[in-house]
Amino acid sequence: MNPLRERAFARLWVASLFAETAEWMLQVALPVFIFTATGSASSTAVTMVAGLVPMVLVSPVAGVLADRWNRRVLLAAVCFTQAAVSLPLLAVGEGRLTVVYLVMVAQSMVASVYEPTRSALVPALVGEDRLTAANGLMGMNSSVARLAGASLGGAVLGFAGLGWVVGVYLSLLVVAGLMLVPKFAQQQGKPGGEPGPLWRAWLDGLADIRRDRRLRTVWWALVPLSVGQGMFAVLFVVFVTRTLGGGEAEVGLLRGVQAIGGLAAGLCLASLARRARPAKLLGWGIVAFGVCAAVIWNAVYVSTSFPVYVVLFIVVGVPAVMLNAGLVSVVQLAAPPERAGRALSSMFAGAAVCQVAGTLGAGAAVGWASPAVLLNAQVVFSVVAAFVVLLGLRTRSVTNVEACPVSSPPVTST
Numbered sequence: 001m002n003p004l005r006e007r008a009f010a011r012l013w014v015a016s017l018f019a020e021t022a023e024w025m026l027q028v029a030l031p032v033f034i035f036t037a038t039g040s041a042s043s044t045a046v047t048m049v050a051g052l053v054p055m056v057l058v059s060p061v062a063g064v065l066a067d068r069w070n071r072r073v074l075l076a077a078v079c080f081t082q083a084a085v086s087l088p089l090l091a092v093g094e095g096r097l098t099v100v101y102l103v104m105v106a107q108s109m110v111a112s113v114y115e116p117t118r119s120a121l122v123p124a125l126v127g128e129d130r131l132t133a134a135n136g137l138m139g140m141n142s143s144v145a146r147l148a149g150a151s152l153g154g155a156v157l158g159f160a161g162l163g164w165v166v167g168v169y170l171s172l173l174v175v176a177g178l179m180l181v182p183k184f185a186q187q188q189g190k191p192g193g194e195p196g197p198l199w200r201a202w203l204d205g206l207a208d209i210r211r212d213r214r215l216r217t218v219w220w221a222l223v224p225l226s227v228g229q230g231m232f233a234v235l236f237v238v239f240v241t242r243t244l245g246g247g248e249a250e251v252g253l254l255r256g257v258q259a260i261g262g263l264a265a266g267l268c269l270a271s272l273a274r275r276a277r278p279a280k281l282l283g284w285g286i287v288a289f290g291v292c293a294a295v296i297w298n299a300v301y302v303s304t305s306f307p308v309y310v311v312l313f314i315v316v317g318v319p320a321v322m323l324n325a326g327l328v329s330v331v332q333l334a335a336p337p338e339r340a341g342r343a344l345s346s347m348f349a350g351a352a353v354c355q356v357a358g359t360l361g362a363g364a365a366v367g368w369a370s371p372a373v374l375l376n377a378q379v380v381f382s383v384v385a386a387f388v389v390l391l392g393l394r395t396r397s398v399t400n401v402e403a404c405p406v407s408s409p410p411v412t413s414t
Contacts, residue, residue, distance in 0.1 A: 003130050011179055012125065013138065015176045019172070019176040021145040024149025028252050055349060066345065072183070080173070082107060083170050085106040090166050116348060119332060120340040133270045142262065147257065154250075155249050158252075217392030218327060221385045226350075229351075234362045243300055257310055261320075266325075281322050283389035287382075290383055293375075331343055
């Protein structure tokens, strides 16, 4: 059965659509606003880091909160708090960029609670048998949000200014929060873990990652994958504005059109491939993503026609959704349900650390190296991540042996 037939999951899905659309608007608008005001790739990198470092610092608290509190209530609180801390942006002028940095720090601290909480909640609403389909739908959701939010963020910033971006952002978050206020009919399970210090509870989640081969593999695959993503975050703006000769609207459009491919991938996962193995989705999704990235960054030697890149960015959205759905599904199935929030938040925090490294490195290197050359490093990181997943999560063959009088149950060999 389609997970969207579950009313609780459907409500979470729609609320997440509004929340993620708002998030993408700000993620695109603020770096472009900084880059336009300063003309500096380094300043843009600082903006990215301001949105990532707090995620690392808040991770221990975020994961424990996701496991100890009512997850629906926590998600609603995150939406309302994000709306509140963004209000200072309404007073930002070109000479007050410090306010932008401070808001990004506050936004990142609050937003770091949302994703692990939502991902930990999904299995309780749909069950393990529909988990891949549900994550595919969430990936499709994220793709629609990317398309709407990124395109809207760039366009509204270019034509109306930052104040209007913030106004739309606030409206979307309030709607998302209100949708999560009513209780879910499904039993969400009891908060996990004994009361105790937050740091001890967080260490319990890290211990789960250390003990489980699947979680360890995902952790190590996220390292190169996230470094490459961090490089992309800052170099993409430079690539579009300098190499392709685009502006704010073009930056938003290219970030947004990936959602068209992601939408197709999400629909496929929710229907045709809903029983696909998460490990295979993750591994081969990374391979396909790396191939697409290699084509995009090297196509500049053939053409810089903007429509060509619109098509290429649509295509790369397909493997992006598949690898993300596979990654989240692997973690959801491997982590104990009562500590899933901690495992997920630790994964996201580790990814954020690596993104910071990639962002700072790219921001420093862009002054003396070609953006296309630096972006090709992302392809190398994707290849490394794919090897880690395909080798670390490969299925080990198991052969049943005939039962004998002295062996019960049947012996197995691996």
